[in-house]
Amino acid sequence: MNIAFIAMSGIRAWDSELLELGLSMPGFLERSQVIASLPSLGLLTLAGCTPPGHNLSYHEIKDLDPDLSGIQADMVAISTFSAQIPEAYAVADQLREKGIRVVMGGLHITVLPDEALAHCDAVLIGEGEDVWPQMVEDAENGILKSTYRTDHEFDFADAPLPRFDLLDPAQYNRLTVQTSRGCPHRCSFCASSILLTEKYKQKPVAKVLKEIDAIRDIWPRPFIEFADDNSLLNKKWWRELLPELQSRNIRWFTETDISVGRDPVFLKELFEGGCHEVLIGLESPLLDGLPGTELNSDWKCQQLDIYRRNIHSIQSAGIRVNGCFIVGLDGQTTEIFDAVYDFAMELSLYDVQITYPTAFPGTPFFEKLSSENRLDLPHDWSKRTLFDIHFDPTPMTREELRAGFFDLTSRLYSDNCTKQRRKGYQAQRRRRNNPKRA
Numbered sequence: 001m002n003i004a005f006i007a008m009s010g011i012r013a014w015d016s017e018l019l020e021l022g023l024s025m026p027g028f029l030e031r032s033q034v035i036a037s038l039p040s041l042g043l044l045t046l047a048g049c050t051p052p053g054h055n056l057s058y059h060e061i062k063d064l065d066p067d068l069s070g071i072q073a074d075m076v077a078i079s080t081f082s083a084q085i086p087e088a089y090a091v092a093d094q095l096r097e098k099g100i101r102v103v104m105g106g107l108h109i110t111v112l113p114d115e116a117l118a119h120c121d122a123v124l125i126g127e128g129e130d131v132w133p134q135m136v137e138d139a140e141n142g143i144l145k146s147t148y149r150t151d152h153e154f155d156f157a158d159a160p161l162p163r164f165d166l167l168d169p170a171q172y173n174r175l176t177v178q179t180s181r182g183c184p185h186r187c188s189f190c191a192s193s194i195l196l197t198e199k200y201k202q203k204p205v206a207k208v209l210k211e212i213d214a215i216r217d218i219w220p221r222p223f224i225e226f227a228d229d230n231s232l233l234n235k236k237w238w239r240e241l242l243p244e245l246q247s248r249n250i251r252w253f254t255e256t257d258i259s260v261g262r263d264p265v266f267l268k269e270l271f272e273g274g275c276h277e278v279l280i281g282l283e284s285p286l287l288d289g290l291p292g293t294e295l296n297s298d299w300k301c302q303q304l305d306i307y308r309r310n311i312h313s314i315q316s317a318g319i320r321v322n323g324c325f326i327v328g329l330d331g332q333t334t335e336i337f338d339a340v341y342d343f344a345m346e347l348s349l350y351d352v353q354i355t356y357p358t359a360f361p362g363t364p365f366f367e368k369l370s371s372e373n374r375l376d377l378p379h380d381w382s383k384r385t386l387f388d389i390h391f392d393p394t395p396m397t398r399e400e401l402r403a404g405f406f407d408l409t410s411r412l413y414s415d416n417c418t419k420q421r422r423k424g425y426q427a428q429r430r431r432r433n434n435p436k437r438a
């Protein structure tokens with residue numbers, strides 16, 4: 001069969017005033033450009049476990065003609081998150097009208113498979129690796145079922161090599177590798193791979209290196225983004241990987257939690273192993289909004305006291321922190337805007353990300369807002385962008401939240417403020433021990 005993989009590429013946001021503002025903010029624009037051009041690792045992974053004998057092609061939706069004439073396939077696999085789901089369904093409808101079989105999967109479809117089945121021939125609920133080969137075989141034999149479901153945890157020891165060779169590397173400024181899936185925490189709003197797995201599981205180091213080497217075959221000096229929920233928890237595992245990354249001169253970025261700042265020795269090893277930046281969900285610099293955010297043990301509340309110390313340790317070690325704040329959490333008042341601004345400036349956060357709370361389907365946060373009748377109805381999944389308000393906040397009004405968000409955006413991402421934060425970061429590094437990268 002000819003199988004085409006279609007990724008709903010790009011980032012989404014609908015608030016036109018915010019977009020206009022963002023376009024004049026160097027800091028905002030910079031991050032959007034970096035992240036807008038990442039390929040879908042989910043699809044490349046499926047391509048990697050497709051049984052032999054099929055012709056595979058990978059497409060970003062932004063590169064296809066509106067009539068989808070570039071897609072000549074027997075079957076199309078679409079991966080999408082919530083924000084692009086209406087577009088993805090429109091693409092699926094269009095392809096089916098042409099007589100092409102369409103299958104869908106991913107985080108949104110896993111939660112709402114019946115919604116998707118109105119637009120495609122088959123859905124996959126859960127992790128893809130173990131079930132995808134069966135879906136392909138069934139499609140080939142004309143016995144494709146409508147619903148497939150993973151009934152056990154996928155073992156990362158069997159992880160396939162994603163088909164990076166299907167990409168045109170000139171289209172991307174970084175590529176992703178997944179080292180782990182899941183997270184030991186349970187944040188009420190989290191719609192990441194904790195929706196796919198109960199466990200925190202890691203790929204064998206040798207598999208990760210194989211993926212990195214496959215990327216180096218198409219791109220000699222790549223920048224890697226580890227597409228994990230919470231990467232840096234298992235130091236023993238990283239101590240195996242880091243020297244290998246160092247010897248390959250790999251530069252990388254990842255997402256983790258604030259606990260990484262506790263151990264200066266580990267931070268030094270991370271720096272030497274090519275870690276450039278870590279994205280950390282700080283959520284709030286004030287206690288307001290934090291209680292009840294992490295559902296296992298209110299972990300995020302307990303960490304607030306160490307935010308300053310740990311961020312300072314990480315940045316002093318030469319690793320940039322991208323601090324992420326959610327403004328508009330229940331309990332936050334308009335004080336939150338100045339608090340985030342002051343915190344980012346005081347700590348000289350190299351990068352900052354501010355987003356609205358977002359009710360992704362399948363999350364406890366969604367259930368809470370829904371039971372309190374605070375969500376805009378009917379559900380418009382396209383507003384689940386992190387940058388569009390789609391619920392009634394409390395105690396702030398929507399107007400206060402939006403106005404405060406705009407004001408904070410224009411202050412935080414202004415040229416001056418970005419320069420000042422980055423100058424502060426450089427000073428932190430110099431003051432510590434002036435580390436030089438290998």
Ligand code: B12
Binds near residue numbers: 037386
């Ligand atoms: C890398 C990343 C991106 C990249 C690349 C996106 C892409 N095209 O894949 C960039 C930076 C572009 C990005 C952008 C956005 N992202 Co993003 N991103 C991630 C991140 C960190 C990792 C995703 C990843 O690569 N996972 C690894 C792969 C292997 O897993 P997977 O995709 O789930 O695929 C597996 C299964 O789901 C399944 N599967 C997936 N697709 C399909 C399709 C078929 C047919 C089948 C059978 C199976 C299947 O099989 C795969 C193997 O098991 C996650 C956080 C996380 N840790 O999950 C957020 C995350 C996915 N992003 C999120 C969001 C909100 C966005 C944006 C909407 C933000 C915005 N305002 O625009 C945009 C839009 C994304 C887009 N255009 O697709 C949310 C999505 C939540 C949701 N339910 O919608 C997440 C979970 C983070 C969060 N804040 O909670 N993102």
Ligand code: SF4
Binds near residue numbers: 194229
């Ligand atoms: S720490 Fe991050 S990845 Fe883990 S559950 Fe919370 S939001 Fe999700």
